[in-house]
Amino acid sequence: MSSENSSDDVRQVWDVVVVGAGPAGAGAAYAAAVTGRRVLLLEKADLPRYKTCGGGIIGPTRDSLPPGFELPLRDRVNAVTFTLDGRYGRTRRSKHMLFGLVNRPEFDQRLVEHAQKAGAELRTGATVSRVEQHGPAVPDRRTAAVVLSSGETLLARTVVGADGSASRIGAHVGVKMDQVDLGLEAEIPVPSTVAEDWAGRVLIDWGPLPGSYGWVFPKGDTLTVGVISARGEGAATKRYLEDFVARLGLSGFEPSVSSGHLTRCRADDSPLSRGRVLVCGDAAGLLEPWTREGISFALRSGRLAGEWAVRIAEATDAVDARRQALNYAFAVKAGLGVEMAVGRRLYGVFSRRPGVFHAALTGFRPAWKAFAQITRGSTSLGEIVRSHPVAKRALNAMER
Numbered sequence: 001m002s003s004e005n006s007s008d009d010v011r012q013v014w015d016v017v018v019v020g021a022g023p024a025g026a027g028a029a030y031a032a033a034v035t036g037r038r039v040l041l042l043e044k045a046d047l048p049r050y051k052t053c054g055g056g057i058i059g060p061t062r063d064s065l066p067p068g069f070e071l072p073l074r075d076r077v078n079a080v081t082f083t084l085d086g087r088y089g090r091t092r093r094s095k096h097m098l099f100g101l102v103n104r105p106e107f108d109q110r111l112v113e114h115a116q117k118a119g120a121e122l123r124t125g126a127t128v129s130r131v132e133q134h135g136p137a138v139p140d141r142r143t144a145a146v147v148l149s150s151g152e153t154l155l156a157r158t159v160v161g162a163d164g165s166a167s168r169i170g171a172h173v174g175v176k177m178d179q180v181d182l183g184l185e186a187e188i189p190v191p192s193t194v195a196e197d198w199a200g201r202v203l204i205d206w207g208p209l210p211g212s213y214g215w216v217f218p219k220g221d222t223l224t225v226g227v228i229s230a231r232g233e234g235a236a237t238k239r240y241l242e243d244f245v246a247r248l249g250l251s252g253f254e255p256s257v258s259s260g261h262l263t264r265c266r267a268d269d270s271p272l273s274r275g276r277v278l279v280c281g282d283a284a285g286l287l288e289p290w291t292r293e294g295i296s297f298a299l300r301s302g303r304l305a306g307e308w309a310v311r312i313a314e315a316t317d318a319v320d321a322r323r324q325a326l327n328y329a330f331a332v333k334a335g336l337g338v339e340m341a342v343g344r345r346l347y348g349v350f351s352r353r354p355g356v357f358h359a360a361l362t363g364f365r366p367a368w369k370a371f372a373q374i375t376r377g378s379t380s381l382g383e384i385v386r387s388h389p390v391a392k393r394a395l396n397a398m399e400r
């Protein structure tokens, strides 16, 4: 951290200020802090905070965790029951773990602690109202001002916006979204007899609304039950969740938490930076459009944002800073952007033909194997479509 002399005070300038302490923000703070830079992580909530999320940890998420981080797994999944709007149920099993399940408050807090151990400073209860890159709050062109709702202004060489799907920093950068969905979830404590029945097994239901699906993710004595569907169908999405819970015989158990959250996927041409400000995770609309898996996208883009934020902090002038910001955008698009493009295509087909997906996963062994490999992280959707001519042809055909 350096000091700026203004006429009547000495103001401190952080190398990197990260806004939002979810997986994207904690990942960015860690990546910047391990380089020895002065990093401040701002979070509006007190930690641990609740986040509406299934807490499904697939292979790519596990592979993107910072070194030395131990996953607080609540369950290990090796079986999936698939249903099509409650019917045609079939359970597929695997000898190996497919994916893990975490409680988000615990997982997120541990990630933040990991960033703190690397040297990042945390401030909770700090809501960011806006970022300014010009005007009286900004002492020079190598600095951005982060304004808190309390009126306090903090100075940074670089700002990383990781403030989730309703991001203020994303609005500053001009992030554009092209798919917005509503997720509804209930955390349902259940007796041990019911919990035992679900241990190690999840249920995925391809839903009645276009592009919708539901899930049961067991976490010991609590089941996370949720559904997701396009925004604008709020009443129908709520009905889907109620019917889903009733069908599973879980209506008699009182949820400890019921909540909703929007997910937003970025438009392909949406910016990822503006001046000295980068966005990552949900704030940038980075998540898989078909499954709406977002933790791995948050961790991967967060790490890149943290690494590039350090380079921007060191940039000698605006041209250099811009070059580093463009490098960040390029790195994100080359990896996550390619995966999102395939996910968007699958989402389009799935929205029109959920029955085909169900039939493939339950009745066609290669499709189940691909699902298992993707969740384990030994391949990705993009890789399958790129390297398997049959998968490529099948996707092309279904798009027609």
Ligand SMILES: Cc1cc2nc3c(=O)[nH]c(=O)nc-3n(C[C@H](O)[C@H](O)[C@H](O)COP(=O)(O)OP(=O)(O)OC[C@H]3O[C@@H](n4cnc5c(N)ncnc54)[C@H](O)[C@@H]3O)c2cc1C
Pocket (backbone or CB within 6 Å): 019, 020, 021, 022, 023, 024, 025, 042, 043, 044, 045, 049, 051, 052, 053, 054, 055, 056, 057, 061, 126, 127, 128, 129, 162, 163, 164, 165, 167, 168, 182, 183, 184, 185, 226, 227, 228, 261, 262, 263, 280, 281, 282, 283, 287, 292, 293, 294, 295, 296, 298
């Ligand atoms: C119903 C549902 C189920 C899901 N299930 C899964 C799943 O099983 N697996 C998976 O991988 N993904 C899942 N996702 C997606 C996943 O939850 C998100 O993609 C992920 O949380 C994104 O992480 P993030 O760090 O970008 O944002 P968040 O986790 O949303 O973190 C943003 C943080 O910023 C803080 N913040 C916001 N505004 C401000 C401000 N102005 N000032 C300071 N702090 C601020 C918030 O309090 C929050 O802590 C699901 C999403 C939904 C809606």
